[in-house]
Amino acid sequence: MPAMTNLRAAGASQPPGLGAYVSLKLRLTIMNFLQFFIWGAWLITIGAYWFQYKQWSGTSFGAIFSTMGISALFMPALMGVVADRWISAQKLYGALHLAGAAMLLVVPTVNDPHTMFWVMLATMICYMPTISLAIAVAYNALKRDGLDVVRDYPPIRVWGTVGFIAALWTTSLLKLETSPGQFYIASAAALTLGLFAFTLPPCPPTLGKDAGKRSLVDVLGLSSFRLFRDRNMAVFFVFAMLLGAALQLTNAYGDTFLHDFANVDAYKDTLAVRYPAIIMSISQISETLFILTIPFFLRRFGIKTVMTISMLAWFLRFGLFAYGDPGAGLWMIVLSCIVYGMAFDFFNISGSLFVEQQADPKIRASAQGLYMLMTNGIGAVLGSLVAGFVIDHWFTAPDGVKDWRGIWTAFALYSLAMAVAFVPLFKHRHDPHRVVPAHGPADVGNP
Numbered sequence: 001m002p003a004m005t006n007l008r009a010a011g012a013s014q015p016p017g018l019g020a021y022v023s024l025k026l027r028l029t030i031m032n033f034l035q036f037f038i039w040g041a042w043l044i045t046i047g048a049y050w051f052q053y054k055q056w057s058g059t060s061f062g063a064i065f066s067t068m069g070i071s072a073l074f075m076p077a078l079m080g081v082v083a084d085r086w087i088s089a090q091k092l093y094g095a096l097h098l099a100g101a102a103m104l105l106v107v108p109t110v111n112d113p114h115t116m117f118w119v120m121l122a123t124m125i126c127y128m129p130t131i132s133l134a135i136a137v138a139y140n141a142l143k144r145d146g147l148d149v150v151r152d153y154p155p156i157r158v159w160g161t162v163g164f165i166a167a168l169w170t171t172s173l174l175k176l177e178t179s180p181g182q183f184y185i186a187s188a189a190a191l192t193l194g195l196f197a198f199t200l201p202p203c204p205p206t207l208g209k210d211a212g213k214r215s216l217v218d219v220l221g222l223s224s225f226r227l228f229r230d231r232n233m234a235v236f237f238v239f240a241m242l243l244g245a246a247l248q249l250t251n252a253y254g255d256t257f258l259h260d261f262a263n264v265d266a267y268k269d270t271l272a273v274r275y276p277a278i279i280m281s282i283s284q285i286s287e288t289l290f291i292l293t294i295p296f297f298l299r300r301f302g303i304k305t306v307m308t309i310s311m312l313a314w315f316l317r318f319g320l321f322a323y324g325d326p327g328a329g330l331w332m333i334v335l336s337c338i339v340y341g342m343a344f345d346f347f348n349i350s351g352s353l354f355v356e357q358q359a360d361p362k363i364r365a366s367a368q369g370l371y372m373l374m375t376n377g378i379g380a381v382l383g384s385l386v387a388g389f390v391i392d393h394w395f396t397a398p399d400g401v402k403d404w405r406g407i408w409t410a411f412a413l414y415s416l417a418m419a420v421a422f423v424p425l426f427k428h429r430h431d432p433h434r435v436v437p438a439h440g441p442a443d444v445g446n447p
Contacts (some may be wrong), residue, residue, distance in 0.1 A: 012236070024145060025156060027200060027268070028138050032335070034159035034193035035134050038100070040167030040284075041186035044255055044277050045177040055176040060113035064120050069380030071124035072372055080369030088204045093133040094197030100126035108180030127190075128376060132368035135352055141201040150353055154294045155190035157349060163285040168284070171278045171405065172282045186406075206362045224359065224366035232428045233358060237303035237374045239307065239422050243347045244379020246314045246418075249387050249411050250340065254321075255280055257404055258333075261326050272326035274335060282334060286341025290378035294350055304428050306346045313343035313413050322408035348375070385410075 042049075050061050079096070083089040103123040110116045138156065139149050167185070176182045227233045258276035261267040272279045297306050316339045324332030352371055359367035390410065395403040 005323065009081065014042065024141055024201065025152075028141060028145060028218045029159045030154045031134060031138070031193065031200060032157055033163035033166075034189050034196070035163065035169040036160040037163035038097075038186050038189045038193065040164035041171055041180045041189065041232075044168055044280060045171050045182055047259075048177040049179070049182065049257055052319070053180075054070070054113075055116070056113045058115075060117070063113075063117050066381060066384050067121040067124045068128060068285045069377055069384060070121060071128045072375075072377035072380060074373070075125050075129040075373035076132040076369035076377070077366065078369070080363075080366040082137070083133060083205065084366050085205050088202055089140070090137050090197055090200040091198075091205050092335065093130055093137060094194045095192035096126050096130050096133070098196060100130075101194055104183050104187035104190060108185045128372070129369065132372040135368050136205045137354075138198055139356055140203040144201065149300055149356060151295045153224075153250065153353070154327050154349060158288045158291040161284050161291065163286045165288075166282050168199040168277055168281045172275065177277060183402065196308045207300065219266070224363050224370040225358060226356075227367065227370065230358075232388060232426060235422075235426045236303075236354070236428070237277035237370070237424065239311075240347065240351050240371065240384070241374040241379040241417065242418050243307075243314070244375030244377075245383030245386070246411070246415055247348070247375070247379070247383070248345065249383055250283075252385075253391075253407070254283075257321065257408075258326065260404065262401065267326045270326040270330070272330060280337065282337035283340035283344075286338045287345055288341075290345040291349060294345060294353070298353065299344070299351055302428065303350060304423075304426050306350045308419055308422060309417055310343055310346035310350075313339050313346065317343050318408045318412035318415060322412060343447070351375070399415045 046064065050056055050064070079092060087273065100123060103119065103126055106119055107116075107123065110119050139152060142149050142152050167189070170185065171177060171182045174181070176185070194339050228237065255276050256274055258279060261270070261273045267273055293305075297309075317336050320332045320336035322341065323329060324336060326333070350367060355367050355371045391402065391407055395410070396408045397403070
């Protein structure tokens, strides 16, 4: 029991009983459920609100999805520094959600796309850092109780995906896909989580008390960038960025792809065209299953194999979309959604666990913020900009009709190229017989 030994050596109290563990698990489960319920209430359906309710242009809509990437460029890392140095992570987490709840109430009042961009950017500035802060709070709480994050976190995180699905189905079944009501639902969930966050286990700052002894890099909160000194970590972060771009492609164009079939008489009355959001939610249902397999795959095969599997799964995700349709080819679309669970979880969740194991515990929030910066920040922005340029110049006819088969094939080849390059470049060696302590390798031997 290395984790228990480390805790006692550090002067920690005896681990709580079963009742306290259940209480902790339940609180972290509620946190994850609401965290992604907020996002699921509008992320997939904002396009229908934009085009059908507001009847705004497609050019300006592209900027809305970029707000997530822009905010993720600096907010997760910045808020990670604040949590590491000055404010307990769970309190900062709660304050951001309360501010986000207020911004979501403003969204339905906006009457022009230019203002909408700035309001959504402010909303994302509040929301995006909470993803990495939620991870930091959960990892810290589990470690304090002597638990193993690789084993115990995925079954908790799976409820975040359940929350996303619940919100998506709520919005769809209540026929709010083209209504401002989706933002009111998200705001209510954000308000609830913002208040609930102040009851979460404490995750106090770890750098403030000895800041005077630290270098300028530490004072500026750039310590997590030292992870790039390690060649393998640098390669890991670069490919995490490229995978983040792949995620942005499917978020931005998946629902639009199915909506476009409404212009084809043979498909306009099919299930996938009438309820595209529900069909797309199969992707999130698949996530709930693959999250639970992460501990097995990480321990048995290691991060290199798991990340490679993710890239090959993205290849299948896009390739199946290329040849699927809502009619006889519906099975390909459904299978693509199932494969998505592996494609997403095996880089997103596994990647955050890998970063947690490699980073010094004193910069835990900053390290998760850096991971968010690479995936949902730089990766998302590059994915949006490059994909938009490529689609407009090579896969869109003069009359505006898109060559979806060509689009998805290009994305599939991009994913395959990543896998081919990743295998020789990432040289991390996995020892299946080595048990990672709950504090992670960077904490072993620390006082």
